[in-house]
Amino acid sequence: MAINPDLQGRVYPPAEAYDVAREKIREFARAVKAGNPAHFDVEAAKSLGYADLVAPPSFAIIVAQRADAQLIADPDSGIDFSRVVHAEQRFTHHRPIVAGDRLTAELHVDNVRAMGGGAMITTRAEIASESGEKVATTTSSILVRGEGQ
Amino acid sequence: MTTAGFAAAPVFEQLETGLEIGRREIAVTRADLVRYAGASGDFNPIHWNNDFAVGVELPGVIAHGMFTMGAAVQLVVDWAGDPGAVVDYQTRFTKPVPVSDTTGTDEPGAVLEIVGTIGALDADARTARVDLAVTCAGQRVLTKAQAVVRLA
Numbered sequence: 001m002a003i004n005p006d007l008q009g010r011v012y013p014p015a016e017a018y019d020v021a022r023e024k025i026r027e028f029a030r031a032v033k034a035g036n037p038a039h040f041d042v043e044a045a046k047s048l049g050y051a052d053l054v055a056p057p058s059f060a061i062i063v064a065q066r067a068d069a070q071l072i073a074d075p076d077s078g079i080d081f082s083r084v085v086h087a088e089q090r091f092t093h094h095r096p097i098v099a100g101d102r103l104t105a106e107l108h109v110d111n112v113r114a115m116g117g118g119a120m121i122t123t124r125a126e127i128a129s130e131s132g133e134k135v136a137t138t139t140s141s142i143l144v145r146g147e148g149q
Numbered sequence: 150m151t152t153a154g155f156a157a158a159p160v161f162e163q164l165e166t167g168l169e170i171g172r173r174e175i176a177v178t179r180a181d182l183v184r185y186a187g188a189s190g191d192f193n194p195i196h197w198n199n200d201f202a203v204g205v206e207l208p209g210v211i212a213h214g215m216f217t218m219g220a221a222v223q224l225v226v227d228w229a230g231d232p233g234a235v236v237d238y239q240t241r242f243t244k245p246v247p248v249s250d251t252t253g254t255d256e257p258g259a260v261l262e263i264v265g266t267i268g269a270l271d272a273d274a275r276t277a278r279v280d281l282a283v284t285c286a287g288q289r290v291l292t293k294a295q296a297v298v299r300l301a
Contacts, residue, residue: 024188031188032219033175036232048231057226057235057296058219062190081193082205086214088241096233139239145206 003078003119003144008112012070014104017130018063022099025053032056045098052099060091064125064138067105071123079121079144087120088141094134102130110139117146158230161275161300170228170265170279175220176257177212177248185216199250207245214242217261217290221283224265225296228279236276237297244290261285268295275300 022042029039037044038054045053072079097103104127111122120143127136159170182196191213194201202210218240226232248258261283268280281294 028188031181031185032216032223033181034219034223034226034232036223036226036230038232048233050233054233056219056232057222057238058215061215061219065189065191082195082201084193086242088239089215089218090237090239092237093233093235 240294
């Protein structure tokens with residue numbers, strides 16, 4: 001099935017909020033081999049000026065990929081997840097993510113470009129707090145490989 | 150001389166482009182990929198099932214690009230001393246990182262080599278861009294891996 005070119009410009013509104021928990025920050029920090037004490041010890045985080053444990057720089061991918069899942073799961077998109085390769089990723093932090101945050105993500109499909117039998121799709125997740133404060137903007141480009149690619 | 154991990158925070162005025170901030174090697178095993186899958190929620194089987202990976206024309210199990218990206222930036226976080234100082238971080242994933250199955254041994258399934266260099270300085274914003282060279286078995290696996298760090 002081909003990628004639907006009409007995906008470009010589509011916006012998926014925020015779904016369920018994501019609650020940033022201390023243990024998730026610790027678990028994610030261990031998984032990326034992070035050693036900074038501000039990921040593990042609340043007092044260490046406070047000594048750097050944070051209200052609670054601070055997330056590693058790529059933590060927002062959890063929230064962004066949940067938002068991307070809406071697009072991938074959309075039967076109308078034509079995306080075969082098993083043929084998806086991550087091509088580019090960017091995180092712009094408007095402020096650090098800390099434990100206790102409740103985050104939402106609005107997903108924008110910024111670009112869809114046919115490549116051989118597949119397509120390169122660029123999405124942007126605008127991540128905000130429940131009060132509407134901008135927290136992070138993430139941009140992902142995924143390559144959906146065509147057959148034989 | 151300061152000890153690694155307890156180094157003083159970098160001072161903007163003492164930086165110049167081309168300065169190396171540090172380098173490290175990161176050993177990666179299949180267990181690391183399972184751990185990252187669980188922590189991130191990315192359970193794509195190409196990162197843990199060899200037959201599946203080969204079936205979709207990959208060389209075998211490969212690391213999550215986001216594992217490599219997330220682990221590589223730790224050099225920058227440790228240099229800055231503050232994870233929240235990384236205000237922008239981007240990369241392109243150019244080559245997959247195949248991770249061999251070394252279960253039951255002390256051998257890594259792959260080794261990432263990371264070198265960080267100051268790529269640009271912005272005196273108005275007081276930010277430094279750290280460019281990361283990330284290679285595995287001599288091949289560059291990330292390109293344009295750049296972390297922008299806000300300094301005091």
